[in-house]
Amino acid sequence: MHKNQTFKLKRKPKIIGSYTIVGPKEGKGNFGPYFDYVMKNDYFGEKTFEKAERKMIESAVTGVIQNAKLQTKDIDMMIAGDLLNQIISSSYAARAFKFPFLGVYGACSTMAESYAVASVLVDGGYFENVVCCTGSHFSTAERQYRFPLELGNQRPPTSQWTVTGAGASVISLNGDGPCITSVTFGKVVDFGVNDVNNMGAAMAPAARDTLLAHFLNTKTSPNDYDLIITGDLGKLGSEILIDLMEEEGVTLGVNYGDCGQMYYKREQKTLCGASGAGCCATAFNSYIIKKIKEGQYKKVLFLPTGALLSSISTQQGDTIPCVCHAIVIEKE
Amino acid sequence: MHKNQTFKLKRKPKIIGSYTIVGPKEGKGNFGPYFDYVMKNDYFGEKTFEKAERKMIESAVTGVIQNAKLQTKDIDMMIAGDLLNQIISSSYAARAFKFPFLGVYGACSTMAESYAVASVLVDGGYFENVVCCTGSHFSTAERQYRFPLELGNQRPPTSQWTVTGAGASVISLNGDGPCITSVTFGKVVDFGVNDVNNMGAAMAPAARDTLLAHFLNTKTSPNDYDLIITGDLGKLGSEILIDLMEEEGVTLGVNYGDCGQMYYKREQKTLCGASGAGCCATAFNSYIIKKIKEGQYKKVLFLPTGALLSSISTQQGDTIPCVCHAIVIEKE
Numbered sequence: 027m028h029k030n031q032t033f034k035l036k037r038k039p040k041i042i043g044s045y046t047i048v049g050p051k052e053g054k055g056n057f058g059p060y061f062d063y064v065m066k067n068d069y070f071g072e073k074t075f076e077k078a079e080r081k082m083i084e085s086a087v088t089g090v091i092q093n094a095k096l097q098t099k100d101i102d103m104m105i106a107g108d109l110l111n112q113i114i115s116s117s118y119a120a121r122a123f124k125f126p127f128l129g130v131y132g133a134c135s136t137m138a139e140s141y142a143v144a145s146v147l148v149d150g151g152y153f154e155n156v157v158c159c160t161g162s163h164f165s166t167a168e169r170q171y172r173f174p175l176e177l178g179n180q181r182p183p184t185s186q187w188t189v190t191g192a193g194a195s196v197i198s199l200n201g202d203g204p205c206i207t208s209v210t211f212g213k214v215v216d217f218g219v220n221d222v223n224n225m226g227a228a229m230a231p232a233a234r235d236t237l238l239a240h241f242l243n244t245k246t247s248p249n250d251y252d253l254i255i256t257g258d259l260g261k262l263g264s265e266i267l268i269d270l271m272e273e274e275g276v277t278l279g280v281n282y283g284d285c286g287q288m289y290y291k292r293e294q295k296t297l298c299g300a301s302g303a304g305c306c307a308t309a310f311n312s313y314i315i316k317k318i319k320e321g322q323y324k325k326v327l328f329l330p331t332g333a334l335l336s337s338i339s340t341q342q343g344d345t346i347p348c349v350c351h352a353i354v355i356e357k358e
Numbered sequence: 359m360h361k362n363q364t365f366k367l368k369r370k371p372k373i374i375g376s377y378t379i380v381g382p383k384e385g386k387g388n389f390g391p392y393f394d395y396v397m398k399n400d401y402f403g404e405k406t407f408e409k410a411e412r413k414m415i416e417s418a419v420t421g422v423i424q425n426a427k428l429q430t431k432d433i434d435m436m437i438a439g440d441l442l443n444q445i446i447s448s449s450y451a452a453r454a455f456k457f458p459f460l461g462v463y464g465a466c467s468t469m470a471e472s473y474a475v476a477s478v479l480v481d482g483g484y485f486e487n488v489v490c491c492t493g494s495h496f497s498t499a500e501r502q503y504r505f506p507l508e509l510g511n512q513r514p515p516t517s518q519w520t521v522t523g524a525g526a527s528v529i530s531l532n533g534d535g536p537c538i539t540s541v542t543f544g545k546v547v548d549f550g551v552n553d554v555n556n557m558g559a560a561m562a563p564a565a566r567d568t569l570l571a572h573f574l575n576t577k578t579s580p581n582d583y584d585l586i587i588t589g590d591l592g593k594l595g596s597e598i599l600i601d602l603m604e605e606e607g608v609t610l611g612v613n614y615g616d617c618g619q620m621y622y623k624r625e626q627k628t629l630c631g632a633s634g635a636g637c638c639a640t641a642f643n644s645y646i647i648k649k650i651k652e653g654q655y656k657k658v659l660f661l662p663t664g665a666l667l668s669s670i671s672t673q674q675g676d677t678i679p680c681v682c683h684a685i686v687i688e689k690e
Contacts, residue, residue: 030434030435030485031458033484076670076671102362103362103543107463109444110668110670111443111669112441112443112463112465112668113463114666114667114670114671117546117666117681118666118671118676120545120679121546121547121548121679123545124545125545126363126543126545127543127544127545127546127681128462128464128471128475128543129471129666129681130461130462130463131439131444131463132460132461133444139460139461142460143460143475146478146479146482147478149482150481150482151482152365152482153362153365154362211435211458211459212459213452213455213457213458213459214449214452214453214455214459215453334444334445334446334449334450334461336444337443338408338442338443338446339408339444339450342406342408342409344450347449347450347452349449349461
């Protein structure tokens with residue numbers, strides 16, 4: 027375990043605004059009633075799915091600034107990333123705004139990564155208001171990582187469904203909202219899984235690694251949290267994580283959940299559940315943040331995982347390295 | 359101009375270690391005598407160019423830890439990114455290390471982006487020693503962004519040659535080395551250029567934007583720096599920047615240079631010069647850092663630019679958005 031993976035944020039940066047935008051399938055899922063905007067279709071008025079994904083990011087950034095009751099001129103920076111090659115959805119969306127842009131990449135762990143960097147920038151007194159954003163799109167992810175939809179490939183039972191959606195937050199020292207109180211940065215962990223249709227199995231060991239480091243460094247245990255929530259391990263991956271933790275003598279009980287496992291309804295036929303950078307970004311910035319504000323959850327451990335593969339690494343026979351960053355969010 | 363693009367680093371984080379590894383062509387270029395390691399060929403003992411690029415990043419991280427006279431256990435985090443889809447060179451290299459990994463993406467501006475984030479983590483007292491690394495590879499970049507080398511496409515006169523090389527630094531509060539004293543984060547600027555073989559023209563407006571913001575926010579002018587150095591605008595792009603700044607009433611004189619313009623010798627036939635994330639990373643961590651340590655440069659304004667396109671955005675007819683982050687480095 028590395029000594030310095032975790033640090034506390036003394037000035038407790040706040041999440042003063044949240045915003046989510048999702049596709050129609052996501053709107054019909056379990057978090058449906060909590061999203062800010064549900065698109066009529068996956069094109070969002072654009073000619074390509076890639077341009078739609080970009081427009082979702084742009085809309086989420088615009089929406090979250092309004093939700094935080096701020097204006098564009100109040101924002102010091104946007105930190106964003108996404109699953110598309112060269113994070114084009116985020117970079118191209120950033121053209122629309124007059125504030126600086128910091129591109130990050132952690133695959134489906136990107137929301138936590140951007141929260142971590144934004145928290146440090148705000149907590150350290152460098153910036154006042156930082157927007158964090160990420161998203162994903164089912165149709166762009168499928169054709170980039172797996173097969174074009176037109177091929178009609180059958181989906182194996184371990185596969186997950188990439189969320190079409192974007193979530194955003196404003197992190198600030200001022201204003202009201204849940205506080206980010208500590209960060210545990212994850213190491214890259216490769217368990218030797220090479221099946222691009224079984225991301226949950228690939229990512230679970232990274233979640234275990236960061237969870238163990240976090241509990242050790244903060245001297246906490248699962249019972250200290252009202253909710254421990256992973257990003258998109260899905261139905262199989264979250265079961266694997268429970269097993270892996272059990273082997274380490276740590277029991278994840280009823281306060282453990284996974285956004286991917288919870289996201290869609292059973293009849294929506296997504297097999298192992300939801301995935302994608304937009305999965306935990308939209309679940310967190312809708313349902314979870316609302317439940318923290320309402321007082322149902324007072325202390326949440328949010329730990330999205332990311333699978334750091336590309337189609338090139340798959341083609342060259344590589345296994346899938348993964349990462350998981352953990353953020354503690356507490357009711358103010 | 360946005361109010362908060364620039365901040366000062368009060369505790370002045372130091373660059374306590376530097377390391378560079380390059381390909382044979384780069385070894386014969388103008389910075390040749392200053393590199394730490396010149397590979398015999400572009401494969402570096404691997405079966406593919408992609409795996410060679412990954413191995414360069416891994417070697418640079420190992421090398422810089424030694425150069426800083428530290429051990430792996432002393433490193434709190436690695437911040438890295440590269441040009442390959444999903445920054446696989448950095449993510450896969452990170453598997454070899456037992457410290458946390460933060461992936462960033464700013465195309466050829468990545469070195470500055472990682473310096474900026476590392477400086478904040480160190481200056482704010484969150485971490486002690488942070489490794490920053492980036493690199494690029496001519497053969498992987500050509501086939502990803504333009505055409506496979508096997509096609510033998512002719513290179514237009516405005517094209518640049520992607521550097522095969524990786525550079526790394528260790529940023530720390532302790533130890534000796536040049537200090538990072540301020541950071542100016544850049545906005546995404548799109549000037550409407552859509553020619554993937556003319557990156558210099560696409561990126562020059564982003565450099566202008568960040569330069570003007572930096573001068574205004576820090577109340578400095580070109581004469582306050584011994585060296586103002588852009589990343590890989592190349593021969594044409596750096597001339598365009600001089601023109602653009604002239605229009606704004608700012609003269610960039612003999613203390614202005616561009617790593618891409620300076621990198622290769624004339625007879626190496628690289629047309630507009632060098633490019634790639636490895637260009638400024640290796641030029642800075644070899645020649646420039648040595649000249650700062652020797653006292654030739656006391657105050658350097660380092661501002662790498664990045665073109666944030668992907669092959670998908672090119673295929674969909676998009677123009678090229680660019681970004682530029684600026685770092686001030688001073689002799690301790």
